């Protein structure tokens with residue numbers, strides 16, 4: 001299992017400029033390979049690797065050679081991942097856009113990725129030095145102390161990420177963590193909704209934290225500010241940065257909260273059933289309150305699956321079909337509108353809170369599916385979780401540098 005730790009980088013302006021150059025070069029490698037693929041020169045992952053060398057040897061692109069060779073490969077992998085996704089979508093014949101690989105444009109939020117070389121961590125883990133041709137030098141690391149628990153050789157990748165509020169290093173650590181947990185004898189189903197964050201199959205409700213609403217108001221305000229500014233003006237840049245920072249803060253808080261909630265649920269149950277909600281549709285939602293909720297729910301699910309693996313608790317996602325309509329007692333369909341908050345079954349007389357009834361259905365449907373899923377534990381394991389720990393810790397630390405981003 002891969003864990004990601006994130007720390008903020010502190011250095012001089014000149015160093016940040018060199019980081020920008022490294023980030024730009026990573027993008028250059030990726031885009032060049034996408035171009036070569038379009039031209040038919042790259043047809044496999046192996047071709048993509050080989051193409052890195054062609055780029056580095058080309059005197060017209062002196063910067064390509066400056067980037068560590070394994071980092072070049074990491075960006076070739078990124079390019080190849082885009083092609084693979086496209087091939088997969090074509091094969092699956094999904095309707096609509098297939099995600100034809102595109103060139104990456106400049107964005108404030110961008111990163112350059114190193115593997116096991118091109119960087120050095122100091123003995124006390126307080127300083128990171130990039131050792132490739134950009135001569136970026138050494139940064140002080142702010143944030144996670146947990147890096148101490150790992151050996152250098154466990155660090156498989158180091159990503160340098162540029163964000164609206166500065167530069168960060170992500171350490172991707174190969175770690176198989178397993179914790180012992182006493183069996184609780186409890187199995188639970190969770191139904192998510194807008195009114196409550198979730199309702200479980202025993203009727204317990206966990207409300208949305210108040211800061212969801214507060215953040216929603218903040219972001220709305222900042223969006224308004226942005227829309228009032230003139231295109232291309234200094235104020236617009238400022239407003240956009242402010243909005244970017246607010247989004248960042250919100251997502252860190254949300255992630256932290258989802259992490260704690262999920263760990264709690266996993267620790268108190270032996271099996272957790274959830275709905276398999278489609279992320280694709282969720283993230284595109286324009287209704288702000290709903291989208292904040294959806295993203296939090298998505299993070300929550302990722303953490304549930306993560307802690308599920310650590311504590312050996314099964315997390316089963318079921319198709320959301322009819323979970324709110326069917327009677328959890330007799331199985332008959334009881335049509336109800338969105339506004340009716342209680343489930344009253346005319347067939348068997350069962351009465352329950354609408355969400356609780358749905359949560360029970362979710363649990364039952366997971367239990368039905370259990371015999372067929374046993375022995376396929378690795379189903380949802382994507383290798384790397386994409387979850388980030390300690391994202392919270394460094395937000396309050398001062399940044400010495402004010403970035404002027406384009």
Ligand SMILES: [Zn+2]
Nearest residue numbers: 327330345348
């Ligand atoms: Zn019934």
